[in-house]
Structures are given as C-alpha cells and as structure tokens.
Amino acid sequence: KAGVTQTPRYLIKTRGQQVTLSCSPISGHRSVSWYQQTPGQGLQFLFEYFSETQRNKGNFPGRFSGRQFSNSRSEMNVSTLELGDSALYLCASSLPGTGDGSPLHFGNGTRLTVT
Amino acid sequence: EDQVTQSPEALRLQEGESSSLNCSYTVSGLRGLFWYRQDPGKGPEFLFTLYSAGEEKEKERLKATLTKKESFLHITAPKPEDSATYLCAVLRNQFYFGTGTSLTVIP
Numbered sequence: 499k500a501g502v503t504q505t506p507r508y509l510i511k512t513r514g515q516q517v518t519l520s521c522s523p524i525s526g527h528r529s530v531s532w533y534q535q536t537p538g539q540g541l542q543f544l545f546e547y548f549s550e551t552q553r554n555k556g557n558f559p560g561r562f563s564g565r566q567f568s569n570s571r572s573e574m575n576v577s578t579l580e581l582g583d584s585a586l587y588l589c590a591s592s593l594p595g596t597g598d599g600s601p602l603h604f605g606n607g608t609r610l611t612v613t
Numbered sequence: 614e615d616q617v618t619q620s621p622e623a624l625r626l627q628e629g630e631s632s633s634l635n636c637s638y639t640v641s642g643l644r645g646l647f648w649y650r651q652d653p654g655k656g657p658e659f660l661f662t663l664y665s666a667g668e669e670k671e672k673e674r675l676k677a678t679l680t681k682k683e684s685f686l687h688i689t690a691p692k693p694e695d696s697a698t699y700l701c702a703v704l705r706n707q708f709y710f711g712t713g714t715s716l717t718v719i720p
Contacts, residue, residue, distance in 0.1 A: 541700070543708060599704060
C-alpha cells in the first residue's frame with residue numbers, strides 16, 4: 499500500500515510570492531492534516547480536512563489556506579510568503595478522522611525555503 | 614494551556630546502554646498519547662498509541678508506558694539504527710506535539 503505522497507520535495511521561493519503544496523493520502527484515508535515543522539517550534543498544526551470540509555484549524559494567519567478534493571487529495575497554499583515561513587511542511591492522513599484516536603501517517607514533507 | 618514537554622532534548626548512548634525518554638503533558642481530556650520516530654529528511658513514523666494510564670506497548674527494543682501526566686519510552690540495549698528523533702504527541706481535539714528527543718547511539 500502506497501504511503502502519503504507529498505510534492506514537491508523541495509521549493510525555493512522569494513518573499514512576497516505564493517506557493518502551493520500537494521498531498522495524496524493513503525488510499526482509503528479520508529482525513530488529511532497539515533503541519534509546519536521548524537527546529538525551534540516543533541510540529542505546529544495548520545488545519546485538518548475531512549470529506550472536503552475543514553474540520554479544525556490551528557493558530558496560523560489567513561495567508562495559510564488549504565482545500566481537499568473529492569478523491570481526498572489535498573493542497574495547501576501560502577500567499578505573500580515571509581522569511582519565517584521557511585520550514586518543513588508535513589501532510590498526514592488517517593482513516594476516519596483525527597478526533598477518534600487513530601494515528602496520523604505522515605508523508606516525507608515539502609521543504610520550503612523563502613529567500 | 615495545552616502543553617507537551619519532552620526531555621532530554623538530546624541523548625547520546627553507547628550501544629547496549631539502556632535509557633528512557635520522557636514526555637510530560639498538561640493537556641486535559643486526553644484521547645490518546647502517540648509516539649513517533651523521525652529520521653533526518655523524513656516524516657514521522659508511527660510507533661505506539663497509549664490510551665489510558667497503566668497501559669504499556671512494546672516493539673522490539675522499545676517499550677512505551679503511560680501515567681496520568683507523563684509517558685516514558687524505554688529503549689533496551691539500543692543499536693546504532695535506533696538513532697533518530699523521537700516525538701510524542703497528545704490528542705485532544707487536535708494533536709499537540711512535543712519538540713522531540715534526538716537520540717544518538719554510538720557503536
């Protein structure tokens with residue numbers, strides 16, 4: 499069974515630009531969550547989607563947005579990039595949804611560098 | 614405020630030298646505590662879920678335990694391939710992650 503796939507693996511962008519990251523969950527998984535990982539802060543929750551609806555959102559500015567498609571694939575968008583957005587962005591999927599205690603299964607992330 | 618704290622931040626062990634990693638939390642309404650392993654350049658890999666105080670789970674050289682306010686990941690006779698960052702996460706309405714313990718096992 500294929501794992502969670504994230505594309506691209508690496509991105510270099512300039513301040514002020516926008517970026518879109520993509521995530522394909524494990525087949526059959528309907529919940530997709532996004533996390534930002536930085537050395538100082540660890541994993542910070544961005545948002546969770548379940549059946550194309552945003553179910554939960556972390557404390558990030560509105561520049562961070564996402565969506566989920568009918569096939570459960572998800573995209574995350576960051577507009578007006580800032581230097582502080584440089585991080586590893588991780589996507590995770592789970593079978594039913596976050597709240598019921600099922601573990602998250604992570605992809606290998608997209609490394610975003612903002613210059 | 615919901616908080617997850619892991620200690621130590623970094624740990625160096627000789628091969629075969631057993632030790633424990635700690636994860637303490639102040640999250641109320643815990644719905645599960647999760648341990649993950651993360652290798653450089655990769656996403657976290659799921660290891661264990663613990664749901665109630667007193668519960669224990671084992672996998673090869675790893676054993677996870679849970680009390681009401683903390684969890685321990687015991688590593689028995691570690692090998693160099695156990696070197697990684699170990700993350701714990703607590704689930705309430707969302708997952709709250711600690712910043713991890715970086716483990717290095719020296720041959």
